[in-house]
Amino acid sequence: MRYFSLLVVAGAMFLGACKNGNNTPKTSKELLEQAQQNMNSGAGKFTIDGPADWRKVDTTLNGIKVTFLMSPVVTDGFRANINVVSENTGKLSLEEYAAKNHETMSKYMGNFTIIGQGDKEIGGLPGKWLKYSSQQTGGQDVVALNYTVVKNGIAYIITGVMKKADEAKVAPAVESAAATFKIVQ
DSSP states (O other), X not given: OHHHHHHHHHHHHHHHHTTOTTOOOSSHHHHHHHHHHHBTTTTTSEEOOOOTTSEEEEEEETTEEEEEEEEEEEETXXXXXXXXXXXXXXXXXXXXXXXXXXXXXXXXXXXXXXXXXXXXXXXXXXXXXXXXXXXXXXXXXXXXXXEEEEETTEEEEEEEEEEGGGHHHHHHHHHHHHHHOEEOO
16 A cells, blocks of 8 residues: 555645646645645545456545555556545636646656547546656556546546556556546535
8 A cells, every 4th residue: 555655645746736836845745735735625526436356445645535446466566556536626627727737747757758638528527638657656667547527626536557568458447447437416
């Protein structure tokens, strides 16, 4: 679970840092504290289902509520996973939020490279998808599929993270899970 918490905390810091403008905090602790102020606004307001053999866990890591869908397979110490977090977007539109998020991710993620992006309906709402690669804590090269929807000023961010070598097996599971996502409140 330690590696998962690093991914989620890093993701939350990236998301929370989107609104920082020129006042970007300099330490991880400051980034996390700022992210926590805007996170969790959609916690408990959605459903998502993973593949039958994946484990679902709702947890809180460093004050951030996360829903995990975890692969049953661990490869070289890494477990592919899908995580869902939410954040208050203020007055930002989906397009503005996604653009700021991509900009922030490129600043804070090692070797962040956008592979593809576009529009995609998620849970009956207009959304954005992003496929990227990066180097995560511990030196793992990963590929991620990220889906974002915004409803009532809340962004719901669904991110599937997998090792590059496992992409052909895991990406369909991520896409299938994202297709089940629904906001219920």
